[in-house]
Amino acid sequence: MKKKVFVNRTLNLKKITHIGLDMDHTLIRYKTENFEKLAHEIMLKKLVSTREYPESILNLKFEYNRAIKGLVIDKNAGNLLKVSRFGGIKESFHGLKPIEYYQRKKIFANTFIDISEPNYDTIDTNFSISFATLFAQLVELKNTSEFQSLPEYNQIAADINYALDQAHQDGSLKSVVRDNLADYIIQDEKIVHHLEKFIKHGKKIFIVTNSEYPYSKLLLDYAINPFLKDHKSWMDLFEITITGSKKPRFFYDNLRFLKIDPETGSMTNVSSKLTPGIYQGGSANVFTSDLNLDPGNILYIGDHIYGDVVRLKKDCSWRTGLIFEELDDEIKSNDKCSALNSEVEALMAEKIPIEIKIDELISDEIENNHKNNRTEINQLLEKVSQLDKTISPLITKIQSHFNPYWGEIMRTGIEESYFAYQVERFADIYMPTLLDFFEQSPRAYYRSSRRLMAHDDGQ
Numbered sequence: 001m002k003k004k005v006f007v008n009r010t011l012n013l014k015k016i017t018h019i020g021l022d023m024d025h026t027l028i029r030y031k032t033e034n035f036e037k038l039a040h041e042i043m044l045k046k047l048v049s050t051r052e053y054p055e056s057i058l059n060l061k062f063e064y065n066r067a068i069k070g071l072v073i074d075k076n077a078g079n080l081l082k083v084s085r086f087g088g089i090k091e092s093f094h095g096l097k098p099i100e101y102y103q104r105k106k107i108f109a110n111t112f113i114d115i116s117e118p119n120y121d122t123i124d125t126n127f128s129i130s131f132a133t134l135f136a137q138l139v140e141l142k143n144t145s146e147f148q149s150l151p152e153y154n155q156i157a158a159d160i161n162y163a164l165d166q167a168h169q170d171g172s173l174k175s176v177v178r179d180n181l182a183d184y185i186i187q188d189e190k191i192v193h194h195l196e197k198f199i200k201h202g203k204k205i206f207i208v209t210n211s212e213y214p215y216s217k218l219l220l221d222y223a224i225n226p227f228l229k230d231h232k233s234w235m236d237l238f239e240i241t242i243t244g245s246k247k248p249r250f251f252y253d254n255l256r257f258l259k260i261d262p263e264t265g266s267m268t269n270v271s272s273k274l275t276p277g278i279y280q281g282g283s284a285n286v287f288t289s290d291l292n293l294d295p296g297n298i299l300y301i302g303d304h305i306y307g308d309v310v311r312l313k314k315d316c317s318w319r320t321g322l323i324f325e326e327l328d329d330e331i332k333s334n335d336k337c338s339a340l341n342s343e344v345e346a347l348m349a350e351k352i353p354i355e356i357k358i359d360e361l362i363s364d365e366i367e368n369n370h371k372n373n374r375t376e377i378n379q380l381l382e383k384v385s386q387l388d389k390t391i392s393p394l395i396t397k398i399q400s401h402f403n404p405y406w407g408e409i410m411r412t413g414i415e416e417s418y419f420a421y422q423v424e425r426f427a428d429i430y431m432p433t434l435l436d437f438f439e440q441s442p443r444a445y446y447r448s449s450r451r452l453m454a455h456d457d458g459q
């Protein structure tokens with residue numbers, strides 16, 4: 001079986017007593033494109049009905065590949081940015097138009113992004129794809145004479161956020177999901193069987209989700225209950241279920257737990273220590289101390305790079321796992337490109353010595369005050385230009401295997417992306433789906449491999 005769980009820091013599952021799971025996009029898989037299309041449509045309607053946007057915006061069509069995970073949204077400037085691990089801007093769009101290389105150099109020269117600034121938002125989860133797409137589309141519209149009167153870019157972002165909040169609060173998004181579960185939610189029998197296998201091994205499994213109880217119950221009833229063999233309901237399968245958890249605050253604050261009655265959904269204060277059951281709110285701190293757990297023996301797995309992984313790692317000593325759905329396609333595309341990458345590398349190996357030779361010839365002219373190398377320099381420059389003509393279509397071919405606007409999620413050119421940096425730094429393990437994790441043995445020993453650094457020179 002091909003390796004599907006990737007390891008940044010060694011993790012011995014035998015030591016892990018408790019496995020915590022996020023729900024949306026982790027335990028419960030969505031048909032993401034359908035869901036984001038729906039969110040896009042509902043946000044447009046809300047902008048028209050509550051924020052007085054012109055009705056003609058309802059014609060905007062959702063474009064799923066306009067945004068990818070890890071992008072930074074510059075709300076003041078109306079830009080989407082792809083950022084390297086050092087915070088340098090590597091790709092950028094203003095509205096729907098790419099900002100070309102030279103213009104980008106002029107605008108962003110030496111700008112390094114600090115994503116903690118309030119002007120920036122990041123696409124940390126698939127739930128933000130529709131937001132980023134709609135923002136880019138409305139910025140694009142505002143730049144046309146017909147739609148000049150749309151609000152400033154940062155107000156557009158605030159309005160979209162408001163529309164999304166409204167869609168959640170008044171249930172307009174969730175009621176469509178409820179009535180058409182099969183269109184939006186994936187049922188997977190295998191994951192349920194593997195969860196029961198882990199429980200046989202003595203692992204306690206719990207859920208911490210920001211979704212509220214009624215929605216969580218809807219999804220878990222649909223995706224878990226039909227496939228259980230040893231349990232009656234997901235309520236018996238999971239030791240503790242925490243809904244409405246307000247992550248990332250759950251990991252660093254001390255909010256109170258409320259106990260939920262599974263029948264009525266009504267909530268009561270918790271006066272004693274946590275026992276198995278369903279809760280709302282709470283904190284990792286109280287969870288760990290009430291159950292008398294060693295935080296190093298808890299593994300938490302989620303898909304939100306900031307809320308589930310980065311913030312957790314900064315505040316608690318639980319171990320972390322990241323679900324990163326796009327990884328499967330990214331690995332397959334990289335495999336497909338390996339022959340093309342070798343061709344590019346071979347051509348670069350030809351090109352670099354020629355460029356060094358050109359520099360030597362120019363230096364010789366400067367230092368000895370003559371122009372005798374011109375012919376040779378021109379011949380070599382011609383060779384470089386021929387090589388570039390061969391390399392360029394190969395690069396285009398490589399890029400065609402990835403997102404047409406943004407390329408790979410994990411890389412920007414040869415550098416790692418900022419998203420890749422966060423994964424490497426904060427996720428102990430990462431994998432495309434939760435099933436990839438649960439298909440492995442509950443006694444697995446995940447070993448990190450020796451990493452290459454710049455000075456290792458591939459040895």
Ligand SMILES: [Mg+2]
Nearest residue numbers: 022024025303
């Ligand atoms: Mg999630």
